[in-house]
Amino acid sequence: FDHEKVTVIFVLGGPGAGKGTQCERLVNDFSFSHLSAGDLLRAEQDRPESQYGQLIRTAIREGTIVPMEVTVKLLENAMGDVIASKAGSDDGWKDGKGRFLIDGFPRKMDQAEKFEQDVCQGSLVLFFTTTEEVMLKRLLKRGETSGREDDNIESIKKRFVTYRDQTMPVIEYYAKEDRVAEIDSSPSVDEVYAVTKAAIAKVFA
Ligand code: UP5
Ligand code: MG
Incomplete structure (x- = not known):
């Protein structure tokens, strides 16, 4: 795709x-396509x-990061599929540009560099931040029904370490370039969404 x-x-x-x-909420209010890198990896994992x-x-179980070539390719393919499926349909993508929310990516510096070199620059980073205590509580609760193999205390702790060591530097890098909108995601979903929506509306009227 172009x-x-x-x-x-x-x-x-x-x-x-x-x-x-x-992201789900944003898709309802703006013409975005939502691609979660984690969801794409889980789907690929289940493909026999x-x-x-x-x-x-x-x-995923160890909370480590899959080699970037795999994830970048999955994302690029998924973007191509979305664009092909929209061809000629004029479903509301403004100015003829496909708008994507790329969720959970890039979570390591090498992925960021590869994606921006091979695919395109990110216009903005939406950065949701809260305490590990809050995140742990949410994930353990979700783990009661999610079936996700990483929603258990051992995996969650490893995910936190990877996040601190590998992903925080990516956020700091984009922050230096003034491309980050930081949003406190501790309050309720509705409250967080009100702030999120305003941040997006500022950029994409
Ligand atoms: N919840 C959400 N918001 C709430 C609120 N404001 N108040 C109260 N509850 C709230 O939310 C988590 C839970 O909290 C849900 O039950 C929700 O209802 C509730 P969710 O929106 O799912 O949070 P999210 O940030 O999306 O959490 P997720 O677990 O998906 O984040 P991860 O970043 O850990 O998972 P992801 O799927 O992105 O990645 C999984 C793994 O894939 C990684 O650990 C890694 O091994 C691998 N991966 C790569 O290798 N490379 C990649 O590029 C991406 C992933
Ligand atoms: Mg997620």
């Missing part, structure tokens, strides 16, 4: 900060003919 014709917002924040929840199934399963 890489000039997409606008990308990266959505970052710790495990359980509320990235997916807020995938050569990456075991690699992804282990990384």
Whole structure:
């Protein structure tokens, strides 16, 4: 697809900060397509003919980051699929540009560099932030029903470490470039969304 014709917002924040929840709300109010890197990896892991199934399963359980080539390719393919499915349909994408919320990515510096080199620049990083205590509570609660193999205390602790060591530097990098909108995601979903919506509306009227 034509890489000039997409606008990308990266959505970052710790495990359980509320990235997916807020993205769903944004999709309802703005013409975004939401792509969660974690969801794409889980779908790839479940594809019987995938050569990456075991690699992804282990990384997710251990809270480590899947080699960036795999994730960037999945994202690029998914973006291409969305664009192809919208071809000629004029479903409201403004100025002919496909708008994407890329959720949970880039969570390591090498991914950020690769994506921005091969695909496109991110216009903005939505950064959801709250305490580990809050995130832990949310994830353990979700774990009661989610079936996610990483919603258990051992995996969650490892995810926190990876987030601190690998993902925070990515956020700091974008913050230096003044491309970050930081949002406290401790309050209720509605309260967080009100702030999120305003931050997006400021950029994409
Ligand atoms: N909830 C949400 N907001 C709330 C609020 N304001 N008040 C009260 N409750 C709230 O929310 C989590 C839970 O909290 C839900 O039950 C929700 O109802 C509630 P959610 O919106 O799902 O949070 P989110 O930030 O999306 O949490 P998630 O667990 O998805 O974050 P992770 O970043 O850990 O998971 P992700 O799927 O992105 O990645 C999983 C793994 O995939 C990674 O650990 C890694 O191993 C791998 N991965 C890569 O290797 N590379 C990548 O590029 C991406 C992922
Ligand atoms: Mg998520």
